[in-house]
Amino acid sequence: MIKMETPKHITIFHGPQHPGITGNMSVELDLIGETIQKATTHVGYLHRGFEKLIERRTVIQAFTIVCRICVPEPDPNEANFAMAVEELAGIKITERAKYIRVMVLELSRLSAQFLWMAGQSGSIGLYAVGQWAIADRDLILDLFEELTGGRVYHMYVYPGGVRRDLPNGFLDKVTDLLIYLKERMNLYNDIFINNASFKNRAIGVGIIDKEEAVANGYVGQVLRGCGIKADVRKDAPYLIYDELNFEIPTQKAGDVYARALVRRDEILQSINILEQVVSKMPKGDIMIKMPTHRKFKLPKDDTWVKVESARGEFAYYMAGDGTEKIRRMQVKGPSLIHGFTLLEDLLIGAELSDVALIMNSLGICPPEIER
Amino acid sequence: MKWSIDIKGTLSPVSILGAFFDKPNTIAYPQVKKETAKGYRGFHTNVLSDCIGCSNCQDVCMNDAIDMIKTDMEYNAKNASQCIPRIDYGRCCWCSLCTDVCPPDSLKLDEEYMNVSKYASDFIYIPKNQ
């Protein structure tokens, strides 16, 4: 739409059908030539009302819909929900359940990082990388299929433990896959991360200021790309992360390329964590005995739990009210702040062709903005 | 934009050509079918000789997908209500909570997951007897 009063301005919608957008959202851009003057994020294409639905269901029934809050990586949601319920009800889970949860969380991080790699490379036209990354992600989904019975929505991490024990020979399969993925990472380095065309596009684009990043509550790779060692797994360890040995990769530049490097290193760290978990996996029960769903009640109390997802801190606020239903569960994913406060700020002055690049590097996921 | 020649970055992506000699990752779908993992959450099956018609599955289903209905199929002598579950697959989310609460373990999820039909009414599905 050309504004007649100022003929040099043009307003276009980037999304929701645009392939370069990360999911069902759109950005309204005010342009002069190719340069963006003003960006406004619009959501509302995906509102499903989960937070309201959860208020109508018993705790056990609500557990099946939390995984749908974020499509690329459902497991942080399930882990958060289970942790919040366990904290309110005062349940302690077994050691083996903790290890299996960490394994599922890290596998889901890996799969989300590969999906990001597909999106990021697709956003600058390197489609071969995207296809390979999706194919490698599928191998992880195969493992999930065997472990949980579902490829995308696992519904596996249950309040009180996990739902199924590991199938026979599952840990060997994980080890084999990790060896394969490690080998593949060299290839991705060659064709994607060190690729001159990606470097030329990504270096110096979408630079985020360090002080602003802390004050505005940005999380995940956005902080780590500016050189801040922010990671819930180290800052407030949950499950067994304090017993594991791993690094938090950081970069100084704060641009799209720094975030890509951080993500590449995180894939290696996830593989490292998974190797430790597989070698340390204890024996024992996976689930403590839980009451039936009409008799499981939460006390009148509230809590705030968080886990580290592939895109940063993912937190839940949960309040029980003494009945078998949850009074309130509020989801706070990384995308709410990244998609509005950060993106609208970052796009000003950027080129039109860099919009997809910047959005992908922030990892914005509209399902968790709207819930 | 600053431009300096990045020899490694220009040459290393060429290694992608090596992929021409790799075995393809894909399978020739209609001829070769992918094997579903054991324990996949597909369609429901119900062992009618075990089902006791207790409607626990109906109670736990958060999507109201399960109806308890009368059929002329042969049922268990201990089936007190003489009803068996029928599932609306337009609502089912395959969470398998219904199979978790089933007291005689008769309701299960199978590896089968294909249901092609012209009619929307075929979404209402009576679990196969096994």
Add this chain to the structure above:
Amino acid sequence: MYSKIKNQFATPEIEIKRNDLSKVIVKRDRLFELINLLRLNYSYVTLNAITCADWIEDDHFALSYILTTEDRKHTMMVQALIGRDSAFDTISHIFKQAEIMERDLHEMYGIKFIGNQNLKELSLENWIHTPPLRREFDTLKFVNENLTFRDGRDDNVDTKVETKRLRALKKAKKLAEEKAKDDKNGNS
């Protein structure tokens, strides 16, 4: 720190929930004072979220501001109880990200944040009913009024009623049989 907050704000409720999480409940008119104190003196520099829970039976919303320290090792939940129909001041002049959180809460609960210029609709387009996350909004009633259900599911049987009916039938049948037997015996 806790004792100072207790003295200064006369609030007895400081709850230590975990090693990394505490909760303070303050009066609504002193909430921003406490947030500023935490931010300037105790390095709680990040506002992570504003959450809201509707306690309809007590007639208030519990509005919690989640603050995290600069090293992200401790989280403070500062809670204020506000009336269900009252307006509240915005905090977006201190924390930029609060603008979108308040916009979200405005849409879902109908809380008016005075001073927030950007309280337009977020994800619900042309919504004219009650704000959906308030407890008085009944989703089942809304669905029954506005949507249609799939046909072909009317033959659902209430198993409890059916079990009772079948038991009664069986009993009656047994009684009748016994009676017939007795009659037969009596006759012969």
